[in-house]
Amino acid sequence: MLADREFEGALAELEARLAERPEFYRGTMATAVVAFEPTSAQLDALRALLKTHGIGLAGIELGVSGGGEELARRRAQRPSADLKLSESARSLVADFAGARADIAHRRRSGLTSVRRSAVPQAPAPAHAESAPSAALHVAAQPPGTLFHVGTLRGGQALHHVGNIVVVGDVNPGTELVATGDVLVFGRLLGVAHAGAQGDDQARVYALHLQATQLRIATSIAVDEETRRASAEPEVAFVRDGRIVIAPFSKVGEVRAE
Numbered sequence: 001m002l003a004d005r006e007f008e009g010a011l012a013e014l015e016a017r018l019a020e021r022p023e024f025y026r027g028t029m030a031t032a033v034v035a036f037e038p039t040s041a042q043l044d045a046l047r048a049l050l051k052t053h054g055i056g057l058a059g060i061e062l063g064v065s066g067g068g069e070e071l072a073r074r075r076a077q078r079p080s081a082d083l084k085l086s087e088s089a090r091s092l093v094a095d096f097a098g099a100r101a102d103i104a105h106r107r108r109s110g111l112t113s114v115r116r117s118a119v120p121q122a123p124a125p126a127h128a129e130s131a132p133s134a135a136l137h138v139a140a141q142p143p144g145t146l147f148h149v150g151t152l153r154g155g156q157a158l159h160h161v162g163n164i165v166v167v168g169d170v171n172p173g174t175e176l177v178a179t180g181d182v183l184v185f186g187r188l189l190g191v192a193h194a195g196a197q198g199d200d201q202a203r204v205y206a207l208h209l210q211a212t213q214l215r216i217a218t219s220i221a222v223d224e225e226t227r228r229a230s231a232e233p234e235v236a237f238v239r240d241g242r243i244v245i246a247p248f249s250k251v252g253e254v255r256a257e
Contacts (some may be wrong), residue, residue: 007042011049015104018053026054143180152176152190172212181205191215200238209234209245219243 018025038046047057143162154173158164163180174190176182179197181204188206193215195202200217214221214236221236221243233248 007038011042011045012104015049015107018049018055019104019107022053028054029056029058145180146178151186154190170206178202184209194236202237204236205233205248207233209236214243214245216243221245 050057145163145165146158146160147165147167148158149167151168152158152166152170152174154171157175157177158166159175159177161179163183164176164178165183165185166176167185169186170176170184170188170190170192172189175193176184176190177193177196179195179199179202181202182192182194184192184204184206186206187208188204188211190211191213192204192206192211194204195217196215198217200219202216204211204214204216209230212222216236216238219238219242230247234245235248235251236243236245237251238244
């Protein structure tokens with residue numbers, strides 16, 4: 001169908017459409033419908049394009065009699081939609097004819113119809129076609145670390161899925177609850193619960209560990225068991241079902257006993 005447009009533009013659009021499905025029309029015959037009498041050169045170009053895709057040219061048919069006036073009359077009889085576009089919307093109207101011409105040009109040049117970035121693809125295994133597709137699932141996010149800078153006073157609490165790090169003092173009446181480790185760069189005088197979801201490998205670290213209550217997983221140490229002074233950072237951990245507090249520099253030796 002070459003009517004209602006310039007021959008060169010219509011031919012480029014036809015070439016692009018045929019290039020999208022190069023084998024679909026092979027072995028068929030086509031009748032060109034035009035609104036003008038084509039020249040010999042135009043017929044040769046059309047016939048050559050169709051032949052490239054295995055299509056024979058059966059004939060030429062004038063689709064509009066009476067020239068441009070008849071074409072204009074028929075267009076005027078078509079129902080028109082009341083369409084109003086803003087200036088920004090007009091700038092987004094797609095240029096389909098231009099896109100098809102670009103696709104046809106790229107096909108003639110031996111390029112892919114759509115530009116693609118050069119991303120190396122891993123070779124598919126020989127049994128890829130018969131192998132079932134892997135089930136999709138949501139990957140679980142690893143627990144993160146909550147950082148708090150500043151002193152925590154009585155009545156304040158920090159609860160977190162993951163580790164808790166406090167840069168400052170944790171005063172009596174404060175509660176720290178973490179599913180991972182608890183680290184205090186200061187005095188730990190409140191309540192600290194590490195491994196709150198049952199991880200007995202979790203630890204509690206502090207520069208001055210004098211907690212009123214320590215919990216690691218299901219183990220608990222309170223008051224006189226935890227209220228002590230040390231000249232160096234300490235760590236609390238579980239050994240043989242009990243919470244042990246040791247200087248940080250001696251942790252390896254204590255756990256090996």
